[in-house]
């Protein structure tokens with residue numbers, strides 16, 4: 001492919017200019033598309049900062065698709081926000097397909113917990129898992145929707161599902177029976193995966209990308225190139241993924257799901273086995289230990305909202321370790337004595353979670369992870385204060401370099417905000433990314449000709465009279481939209497004003 005290929009689409013005489021009403025040629029977009037094309041052709045690493053309005057997504061999507069289709073390859077497009085994903089899926093991809101006539105296959109990849117599990121949906125009804133009428137109503141809503149939805153995506157549900165309801169019906173990796181599942185052939189997740197394997201383009205978010213890295217490439221199909229858009233958030237996403245976390249609410253919730261003495265529900269009430277009574281006692285002991293441990297933290301650090309760094313390992317008695325380890329062993333031996341595979345996977349998954357809780361807690365309390373920073377967060381909540389212990393790596397550069405950049409031949413990193421002091425040094429150092437080519441493209445607007453700055457000096461001040469202020473700016477915005485003929489983008493710094 002020569003540099004002319006993208007010109008055929010994005011150039012002054014290109015297909016977009018003839019087929020898309022209102023298309024404006026932007027040389028920044030063309031420059032970026034040529035550099036991306038070059039990167040795919042020559043297996044390179046590129047970093048591009050392109051100002052708002054460049055049309056970045058088309059500048060990488062078109063060469064990515066052309067290269068993938070021509071060479072029968074797979075390109076991952078990774079974004080940080082859902083908004084950008086939606087723009088790519090609902091605007092850019094249909095445009096490339098319809099107006100540009102490039103035939104290609106693509107798939108939206110979501111984390112497995114976003115898909116409805118038909119087996120768990122059925123089982124949750126049989127097991128009578130819900131305590132409240134609204135949870136039961138939601139279950140019914142999901143059941144009806146399951147017969148209509150093509151995707152099984154949680155986000156496609158016509159109502160906001162309660163987390164505790166989805167927890168019982170969504171796919172969970174460690175509870176999936178795979179090919180042994182009676183609904184495997186109609187499973188939403190496996191149908192989606194089939195589509196991913198045949199796609200040229202995979203749309204993912206940074207979080208899923210790192211889930212794939214952490215799982216040795218078992219989450220996504222093998223791919224040949226990656227474009228990280230919103231790359232300024234890549235470090236944060238990697239940091240979160242490599243981090244450790246344990247909270248009182250998670251641990252108690254997990255134990256309640258094994259056996260909740262108040263509602264008399266949980267895995268250990270559904271399973272029929274001689275050892276369940278003994279295991280329920282073990283859950284109770286673990287819960288008491290967890291409560292004592294987190295109370296100890298609250299006594300030490302107070303109950304008020306705060307975030308406090310642990311500069312050295314805190315002197316605390318980890319009373320959770322022994323009862324959780326005993327529970328893990330108990331669940332493992334229960335697993336061996338169960339007949340139904342469904343029950344076995346649940347027992348095995350619960351045992352694994354005991355192990356993970358203990359692992360994270362020990363790592364945070366002993367601070368034995370090299371280059372990590374550790375802290376405690378306390379937040380007042382209605383029922384009880386939420387206590388979270390966290391540990392995250394200070395630098396992810398080495399890990400990113402080894403696990404991502406050294407392994408993938410073609411990488412494009414882009415965003416509207418990647419440079420500091422007009423260079424990429426900071427971001428390259430933080431992420432360990434060595435680019436073969438660097439490109440900084442300004443915004444395509446001629447500010448001196450196209451911009452009018454308006455600073456109102458007669459609006460009420462924000463403060464005590466908030467309502468008057470809000471009315472004032474709302475009316476002024478309406479006037480400005482009217483005089484500028486619409487098509488207005490209004491940016492807020494405060495979410496509550498939106």
Ligand code: SF4
Nearest residue numbers: 117118119176181187
């Ligand atoms: S295959 Fe796994 S995810 Fe799919 S319905 Fe069965 S258990 Fe659920």
